[in-house]
Amino acid sequence: MVNRRGLITSALATGAAGALLPGHALASAAPQKATGAAFPDGFLWGAATAAHQVEGNNLNADLWVIENVPNTIFAERSGDATNSFELWPVDLDLVKAMGLNSYRFSLEWARIEPDKGHFSRAMLDHYKAMIAGCRARGLQPVVTFNHFTTPRWFAAEGGWHNPESPALFARFCDRAASHLAAGIALALTLNEPNLAGLIGEILPPQLLAGDRATQEAAAKQLGVGQYSPGVALYVQDPKTYRANMMEAHRRGVAAIKRVRSDLPVGVSLALLDDQAEGKNSIRDRMRERYYGEWLRLAAETCDFIGVQNYERKIWDDKGPLAPPKGARLNTAGAEVWAGSLAGAVRYAWEATKLPVYVTEHGVNTDDDALRQWLIPAALADLKRAIDDGVPVRGYIHWSLIDNFEWGFGYRYRYGLHAFDPNTFKRTAKPSAGVLGAIARRNALT
Numbered sequence: 001m002v003n004r005r006g007l008i009t010s011a012l013a014t015g016a017a018g019a020l021l022p023g024h025a026l027a028s029a030a031p032q033k034a035t036g037a038a039f040p041d042g043f044l045w046g047a048a049t050a051a052h053q054v055e056g057n058n059l060n061a062d063l064w065v066i067e068n069v070p071n072t073i074f075a076e077r078s079g080d081a082t083n084s085f086e087l088w089p090v091d092l093d094l095v096k097a098m099g100l101n102s103y104r105f106s107l108e109w110a111r112i113e114p115d116k117g118h119f120s121r122a123m124l125d126h127y128k129a130m131i132a133g134c135r136a137r138g139l140q141p142v143v144t145f146n147h148f149t150t151p152r153w154f155a156a157e158g159g160w161h162n163p164e165s166p167a168l169f170a171r172f173c174d175r176a177a178s179h180l181a182a183g184i185a186l187a188l189t190l191n192e193p194n195l196a197g198l199i200g201e202i203l204p205p206q207l208l209a210g211d212r213a214t215q216e217a218a219a220k221q222l223g224v225g226q227y228s229p230g231v232a233l234y235v236q237d238p239k240t241y242r243a244n245m246m247e248a249h250r251r252g253v254a255a256i257k258r259v260r261s262d263l264p265v266g267v268s269l270a271l272l273d274d275q276a277e278g279k280n281s282i283r284d285r286m287r288e289r290y291y292g293e294w295l296r297l298a299a300e301t302c303d304f305i306g307v308q309n310y311e312r313k314i315w316d317d318k319g320p321l322a323p324p325k326g327a328r329l330n331t332a333g334a335e336v337w338a339g340s341l342a343g344a345v346r347y348a349w350e351a352t353k354l355p356v357y358v359t360e361h362g363v364n365t366d367d368d369a370l371r372q373w374l375i376p377a378a379l380a381d382l383k384r385a386i387d388d389g390v391p392v393r394g395y396i397h398w399s400l401i402d403n404f405e406w407g408f409g410y411r412y413r414y415g416l417h418a419f420d421p422n423t424f425k426r427t428a429k430p431s432a433g434v435l436g437a438i439a440r441r442n443a444l445t
């Protein structure tokens with residue numbers, strides 16, 4: 001049985017308390033030295049999770065209400081998830097055992113500020129112990145301040161619709177950074193905010209209606225006018241919601257920088273590898289719609305850009321084309337195309353001229369052979385981009401472990417490790433060995 005208290009104490013003793021630990025060296029956006037088959041010196045190799053998807057029993061989070069309301073659109077409840085709130089030291093051991101040198105995880109705002117204005121020192125200490133636990137294992141902590149979920153009180157005040165939301169997020173960033181920034185290697189404000197309020201438009205209308213009904217049922221249950229969670233298909237007023245997230249990011253960066261000016265801060269964006277087909281392709285129009293304002297904001301405010309890529313999309317003059325015949329497919333039926341990661345990374349670099357970290361890349365599959373194929377194939381293209389001068393500083397795979405895939409529940413599996421929902425025992429998949437071997441060599445072969 002893992003003794004959490006003992007592990008926390010030893011992690012705190014060896015870790016970040018007091019002195020500033022170095023942020024990951026960004027240097028500049030200049031090309032870096034990568035000789036032959038090797039990735040650049042100091043390249044970050046990591047695996048990622050997000051708090052709500054792995055911690056379990058995240059009772060004060062916006063989605064806990066959504067998942068548990070009658071007739072919810074969610075396939076199942078997050079429940080215990082992978083019990084990583086308890087078992088984080090085991091997770092860090094997995095990362096280390098793979099031979100990686102970094103771990104990306106997120107802070108759960110709903111734990112740190114369970115009631116508006118009431119900050120929990122114990123929960124801040126929890127994340128401090130995780131950061132120290134990373135450092136004690138030689139892992140650079142890459143910390144997302146907000147990965148989709150917000151506190152339920154925040155959602156009950158309109159979430160990102162609330163004009164006060166940027167200030168509330170900035171206050172959270174200030175409190176969290178004051179407690180934690182000394183040990184962090186890279187900070188990310190928000191996760192994939194570029195899709196907020198937009199994903200609904202590409203989904204079947206019944207899904208949107210179902211999500212809206214779920215939000216309305218949650219509002220009714222809590223006796224509030226509007227309940228607007230941090231990740232949603234239905235967003236009542238996308239323009240306001242997006243504008244507030246952009247302002248929240250600006251103020252969040254400023255709050256973190258006020259605490260620690262030398263800490264690299266970025267934002268992670270969901271980027272497809274969008275390709276143009278034929279005359280009058282709508283590709284560029286779609287890029288502008290889904291990424292434009294966030295790429296510009298990142299260029300203006302960030303030290304680096306986090307790229308999260310899972311797919312390519314080929315656009316003709318009308319819309320996206322179906323996957324080519326014979327394409328490899330993920331569990332959801334979307335194409336898995338190894339070149340998409342490098343394509344998205346090249347685009348992010350061209351658009352922002354910021355150093356790039358791949359903060360997520362992976363595949364939703366029950367067939368680990370697909371993951372074992374994808375990792376080296378995608379990294380080979382990524383290496384070519386580096387050799388062409390694109391300043392890529394790290395690769396973080398989604399995900400360390402199978403987890404709660406939002407509305408889809410546990411059916412979609414992105415993990416390098418499987419877990420048993422009854423015992424929480426983790427088991428490495430062969431793909432964990434594939435990524436680990438590359439990371440240890442800092443080279444593909």
Ligand code: BGC
Nearest residue numbers: 050191192270360398405414
């Ligand atoms: C998100 C993760 C999610 C993953 C796979 C990204 O959109 O940041 O939370 O699990 O993709 O869908």
